[in-house]
Amino acid sequence: MAGWRAIGVIGGMGPAATADFLARLVIAAGATRDSDHPRVFVDSNPQVPDRNAARLGQGPSPGPALATMARGLVAQGAEVLAMPCNAAHGWADDIRAAVPGLFVDMIAAAVAETLVLRPSRVGIIAVGATLDARLYHDRLAATGVEALDCDRAVVQPLVTRIKAGDTGGEVRAAMVAEAARLAGDGVEVIIAACTEVPLVLRAGDSPVPLVDATAALVRAVIAAARRPAA
Amino acid sequence: MAGWRAIGVIGGMGPAATADFLARLVIAAGATRDSDHPRVFVDSNPQVPDRNAARLGQGPSPGPALATMARGLVAQGAEVLAMPCNAAHGWADDIRAAVPGLFVDMIAAAVAETLVLRPSRVGIIAVGATLDARLYHDRLAATGVEALDCDRAVVQPLVTRIKAGDTGGEVRAAMVAEAARLAGDGVEVIIAACTEVPLVLRAGDSPVPLVDATAALVRAVIAAARRPAA
Numbered sequence: 001m002a003g004w005r006a007i008g009v010i011g012g013m014g015p016a017a018t019a020d021f022l023a024r025l026v027i028a029a030g031a032t033r034d035s036d037h038p039r040v041f042v043d044s045n046p047q048v049p050d051r052n053a054a055r056l057g058q059g060p061s062p063g064p065a066l067a068t069m070a071r072g073l074v075a076q077g078a079e080v081l082a083m084p085c086n087a088a089h090g091w092a093d094d095i096r097a098a099v100p101g102l103f104v105d106m107i108a109a110a111v112a113e114t115l116v117l118r119p120s121r122v123g124i125i126a127v128g129a130t131l132d133a134r135l136y137h138d139r140l141a142a143t144g145v146e147a148l149d150c151d152r153a154v155v156q157p158l159v160t161r162i163k164a165g166d167t168g169g170e171v172r173a174a175m176v177a178e179a180a181r182l183a184g185d186g187v188e189v190i191i192a193a194c195t196e197v198p199l200v201l202r203a204g205d206s207p208v209p210l211v212d213a214t215a216a217l218v219r220a221v222i223a224a225a226r227r228p229a230a
Numbered sequence: 231m232a233g234w235r236a237i238g239v240i241g242g243m244g245p246a247a248t249a250d251f252l253a254r255l256v257i258a259a260g261a262t263r264d265s266d267h268p269r270v271f272v273d274s275n276p277q278v279p280d281r282n283a284a285r286l287g288q289g290p291s292p293g294p295a296l297a298t299m300a301r302g303l304v305a306q307g308a309e310v311l312a313m314p315c316n317a318a319h320g321w322a323d324d325i326r327a328a329v330p331g332l333f334v335d336m337i338a339a340a341v342a343e344t345l346v347l348r349p350s351r352v353g354i355i356a357v358g359a360t361l362d363a364r365l366y367h368d369r370l371a372a373t374g375v376e377a378l379d380c381d382r383a384v385v386q387p388l389v390t391r392i393k394a395g396d397t398g399g400e401v402r403a404a405m406v407a408e409a410a411r412l413a414g415d416g417v418e419v420i421i422a423a424c425t426e427v428p429l430v431l432r433a434g435d436s437p438v439p440l441v442d443a444t445a446a447l448v449r450a451v452i453a454a455a456r457r458p459a460a
Contacts, residue, residue: 009272014264019253022272026245032394034244034276042239042252042272043306046264072306076273164262 004029004038005225008078008102010069010095012044013051013085014163017195017214019044021084024218038225041076043069051087052156055129063094070095070103080104082221086193086213087129109220110191110213111139117209119189123182125150125175125201126193127159136193148187154178155194162196175201183207234259234268235455238308238332240299240325242274243281243315244393247425247444249274251314254448268455271306273299281317282386285359293324300325300333310334312451316423316443317359339450340421340443341369347439349419353412355380355405355431356423357389366423378417384408385424392426405431413437 007025011018022042031037048066053059066088070081081102083089089107096103114122124136124147131137137147155178161171179190179201191211192198203210237255241248252272261267278296283289296318300311311332313319319337326333344352354366354377361367367377385408391401409420409431421441422428433440 012264012267012269015256015259015261015267015270016253019249019256022252022274023246023249026249027395029245030395031245031276033390034242034278034393035280037242037245037274037276039242039277040245040272040274042270042274044252044267044270044272046261046267047269048264050265076302076306160263163264165257165260 003227005079005227006039006041006077007221007225008070008073008076008081009040009042010066010073010081010083011042012046013048013088014196015044015046016163016165016199017084018042020199021195021214021218024214025221028218028222039077041073041078043073045069048088051090051129052127055090055132061091062088063091066091067094067098070099074099074102078102080221080225082106082217084195084214084217086135086195087127089135090129090133104217104220104224106213106217107135107139109216110193110211111136113216114140114189114191114211115143115145117189119145119187121146121148121187123148123150123185123187123190124193125155125178125182125190125197127156128152130193136191148182148185150178150182159194159196162199167200172200176205179206179210233457235309235457236269236271236307237451237455238300238303238306238311239270239272240296240303240311240313241272242276243278243318244426245274245276246393246395246429247314248272250429251425251444251448254444255451258448258452269307271303271308273303275299278318281315281320281359282357285320285362291321292318293321296321297324297328300329304329304332308332310451310455312336312447314425314444314447316365316425317357319365320359320363334447334450334454336443336447337365337369339446340423340441341366343446344370344419344421344441345373345375347419349375349417351376351378351417353378353380353415353417353420354423355385355408355420355427357386358382360423366421378412378415380408380412389424389426392429397430402430406435409436409440
């Protein structure tokens with residue numbers, strides 16, 4: 001397949017974030033003609049059980065649906081899997097159990113890019129399910145880095161509005177203000193740890209270095225999918 | 231599946247056009263939360279044999295690969311199929327034969343939107359395979375509308391640059407100039423009949439009404455995928 005392993009995208013959480021991920025993957029491939037691109041299979045499934053409700057014990061686990069999607073993508077031909085949704089990584093073990101050895105972990109990719117910056121305190125802009133599952137906290141704490149939560153009462157309503165298609169000036173300004181507040185609390189790096197966040201918050205808008213988890217996943221997937229030259 | 235049939239996208243021709251199509255599909259769904267979106271399966275396959283080479287008799291037919299992709303998407307669960315590539319519609323019959331009754335035709339969708347404008351002469355901005363197969367010409371001629379070709383010596387190199395990721399000012403200006411030239415030749419409507427074209431040519435840039443075949447396909451697919459209320 002011309003230098004690439006086929007990529008499978010466990011998507012739809014939300015659909016706009018998946019489309020954003022695919023567009024970035026195309027650019028990151030750095031190809032100059034169609035045939036130099038990787039093959040990409042996408043399953044954009046907006047019916048995956050709600051991650052926040054599941055984390056609160058108010059709904060079914062998304063794990064079985066994610067495992068089924070992973071198996072379906074592999075059956076199609078995917079050789080490397082990615083899931084552009086931070087919160088859903090709370091159930092990444094269900095994917096790893098279903099299709100061992102193929103999953104590129106978004107949290108690991110974003111933490112690796114964060115640690116390069118050698119911070120001692122990092123702000124996490126994420127939804128409740130990501131914060132409550134300590135997806136970033138535990139990985140950062142293991143290297144002695146403190147993680148500071150965003151104000152979820154601010155961020156969750158913004159993410160809901162972005163999912164409804166509102167990426168306008170008011171939403172952007174509120175997200176920038178939240179980044180500024182975290183910087184005021186002493187964080188040296190902010191992780192955009194929800195795939196809807198980079199749709200309204202770019203690096204230039206943050207007073208401290210911003211690690212975009214979606215961008216980190218794109219880079220990690222491209223690296224994993226590229227076959228070494230013979 | 232919450233009011234929607236699952237959509238399958240026969241993509242990768244080119245990959246950026248497929249990502250653009252998916253992003254537009256998400257917006258057009260008009261959903262306000264994840265679970266109100268349709269499920270979308272994408273097979274972005276940049277290894278489909280080259281359409282221009284096949285049309286010129288210099289390469290294998292893309293038909294068998296497109297039929298295999300269509301069957302794979304239907305096996306995944308797709309109930310409505312779309313292919314965001316005009317030129318590949320020269321082999322749409324291979325898809326219809328493989329999975330009867332599911333394919334939403336992009337050329338038919340764009341021609342229907344064109345005829346609403348009641349033109350007598352229409353400009354077609356497309357690559358050679360689309361022009362040579364008379365995909366638009368024959369449908370328009372059947373309703374008494376004359377189709378005027380773009381200058382393929384201008385458009386093909388622009389499409390090649392767009393596929394290589396160049397959507398900069400020079401490419402945009404050259405595409406706008408080609409639209410102006412067609413308008414100067416008396417066309418009353420222009421069809422952006424290559425999925426790379428709307429990546430650099432928007433309606434406001436054309437001196438006459440522009441029918442964007444990608445947008446027409448998005449609307450047709452959304453209409454076909456929406457289940458009537460019970």
